[in-house]
Amino acid sequence: MPSHGFSPVTRLRYLADRARRIDVGSVIERAKEASAQHGKSLPLVVADMLFQAGVKNVGFQDYIDYDFAILTPAERATYMTHPVSNQISQKYDHPDYRGLFQDKVAFDRRFSEFLRRDWMVVEADNADELQAFTERLGTIVTKEPVGQAGTGVHRYHAADVEDWGAFHRGLLERGEILVEEVIRQHDDLAAVCPGTVNTTRVTAFFDGEKTHILAMAQKFGRGAVSDQMTFGGFYTMLDDEGHAVGAGYDSHGHVHERHPDSGVRIADFQLPMIDEVKAFVDQVARVVPQVQYVGWDIVVGPDGPVLVEGNWGAGVYENKPSVTGIRTGHKPRYRAAIGF
Numbered sequence: 001m002p003s004h005g006f007s008p009v010t011r012l013r014y015l016a017d018r019a020r021r022i023d024v025g026s027v028i029e030r031a032k033e034a035s036a037q038h039g040k041s042l043p044l045v046v047a048d049m050l051f052q053a054g055v056k057n058v059g060f061q062d063y064i065d066y067d068f069a070i071l072t073p074a075e076r077a078t079y080m081t082h083p084v085s086n087q088i089s090q091k092y093d094h095p096d097y098r099g100l101f102q103d104k105v106a107f108d109r110r111f112s113e114f115l116r117r118d119w120m121v122v123e124a125d126n127a128d129e130l131q132a133f134t135e136r137l138g139t140i141v142t143k144e145p146v147g148q149a150g151t152g153v154h155r156y157h158a159a160d161v162e163d164w165g166a167f168h169r170g171l172l173e174r175g176e177i178l179v180e181e182v183i184r185q186h187d188d189l190a191a192v193c194p195g196t197v198n199t200t201r202v203t204a205f206f207d208g209e210k211t212h213i214l215a216m217a218q219k220f221g222r223g224a225v226s227d228q229m230t231f232g233g234f235y236t237m238l239d240d241e242g243h244a245v246g247a248g249y250d251s252h253g254h255v256h257e258r259h260p261d262s263g264v265r266i267a268d269f270q271l272p273m274i275d276e277v278k279a280f281v282d283q284v285a286r287v288v289p290q291v292q293y294v295g296w297d298i299v300v301g302p303d304g305p306v307l308v309e310g311n312w313g314a315g316v317y318e319n320k321p322s323v324t325g326i327r328t329g330h331k332p333r334y335r336a337a338i339g340f
Contacts, residue, residue, distance in 0.1 A: 030060055033253065034069040037322070045069055052076075057083040065251055066329065067321045075321075079329030080215070085316050088338060092205070093312040094290040101291060101312040104145045104178050114284055114307040117181040127168035133179065134158045141225060142176035152176070155225040183308070186300045188272045192264045196221025196233070199297045200271060203314050205337045206285040206292045212337035213278060215330045216240075217317035218271060220248060220259060236266050237319050242274030246324030255323050273300050280305035293338075 031049055035042040052058035052068060059082040062068070066079050100106050108119055120126075120133055122142075134140050135158045144152030154176060161167045171177065182197070189198045201217045216238040221227035234250040248256040248266040258265050271277065281296055284307055295314035299306045319326040334340075 027060055030064050034064055034067075037253075038067070038069045040069050053083075057081055057087075059083055061251060062316070062318075065320065066318050070321060071327060075327045078331050079318055080316050080331045080334055082316050084331075084334075085314055088205075088293050088334070088340070089313050092292040092338070093294075097288055097290040098312045100288055101294070101310050102146055104143050104147075104309065106145075107309060108178065108180075111284065111287060111307055111310070114280070114287075115180075116301065116304075116306045117183055119178065119180040122168065122171045122177040122179060124172065127165055130168050130171070130179065131161075131164040134161070137181050139182050141180045141182055142171060143178040143180065144175045145178060151230065153226050155182075183299050183306050184301055186272050186302055188270070189300060192259050192262055192266075192269065193221050193223065193227075194262075195223030196225070196227050196231075197299055197308075198227055199299050199308055200238070200277065201235070201315075201317055202277065202281050202296045202298060203317065204281050204285055204294060204296060205334075206289060206294075207337065208289065208292075211282040211285040212333075213240075213281060214333050214337060215317055216242065216271075218244065218269060220256075220266070222261060235317060236269065237317060237324070238271055242271035242277070244269040245319065245326060249320050249323050271300060273304060276300075277305050280307075284310065 027049060028046065031042055031045040034040060035045045048069070049060055049063050052063055053060060056076070058068065058076070062079070062081040068076055068079075100110050105121055108115060118133070118137070120129065122130055134156070137158070139155065139157050142154045142156065147153070152175070156167075171179075185197050192198060198218070198220050201219060203214045203216075205212045205214060217235045218238055219227040219233055219235045222232035224231035224233075227233035229250045229252065234248040234254060234256055236244045236246060236248045239245055244267050246267050248259075256266055277298060277300060280298065284296060285294065291310075291312050293312070293314055295311040297308040297311070299308055318329045321327045
């Protein structure tokens with residue numbers, strides 16, 4: 001694709017917003033973390049973090065997560081960062097269509113053929129339908145229509161419900177109006193963590209003709225309803241063939257050579273049905289072509305990929321050098337596909 005730079009107005013607005021919201025104490029704490037881990041001078045780390053944020057489009061958490069304190073300038077330049085990802089989203093995800101991804105009910109309606117699970121919406125007069133739905137499935141997952149990082153997601157068992165009228169009212173009052181069947185995952189995923197549906201994040205860009213897979217990460221949970229870090233989850237990057245490139249890690253300094261509960265070695269993980277996953281991403285990327293840059297959350301089930309959700313603010317998943325030994329990131333792939 002031809003090169004297309006980002007709007008300087010968007011960049012300035014982003015910097016101004018960051019400057020207004022900067023938490024100096026948080027920056028210092030992050031700098032202390034990097035200084036202690038990598039044996040770097042604290043004042044130099046603080047100065048470097050501020051320079052990278054203001055000039056090089058590197059978020060403070062990016063600096064920590066991707067071990068920028070030990071990378072050379074050339075190595076740093078290969079890493080995708082959240083500020084750059086945000087600029088891509090603002091440019092290539094049309095505002096008129098973002099709501100289809102922000103509202104989980106609207107998303108399920110538009111992408112229903114790719115969900116491959118039953119779902120319903122709680123309304124004022126459908127308590128009996130909710131009861132029948134839940135009793136038939138045994139366990140359900142409820143979601144608030146708007147939420148991120150796993151917030152607003154809950155799991156309920158029919159056997160635990162004593163008063164269905166009260167249960168129905170409670171869901172309405174708490175805004176948990178989207179109710180879904182629990183996804184059944186492939187045995188290879190369940191072997192790592194059977195208590196959580198473990199999702200694969202595939203970040204992709206649709207250029208109007210071709211879908212470009214930019215990065216893939218495998219997330220693993222700890223038995224909770226979600227595999228997000230707020231629930232104790234972590235991730236490992238996958239190569240183009242769907243194989244883990246190293247141990248798992250999160251944004252809280254935890255490294256997992258093996259899954260803490262199952263003992264499975266993370267670096268040995270191979271995502272099943274990788275070719276089917278790539279073809280599936282190409283299919284879903286074409287449903288709303290006006291939203292070109294998306295982080296797709298997918299679960300590989302026994303019979304193939306299942307769509308969980310799409311994130312128009314795709315976020316960033318990258319290699320962590322101190323864990324994987326890989327000192328380069330995915331930014332060249334983004335540049336080649338998007339042209340910036």
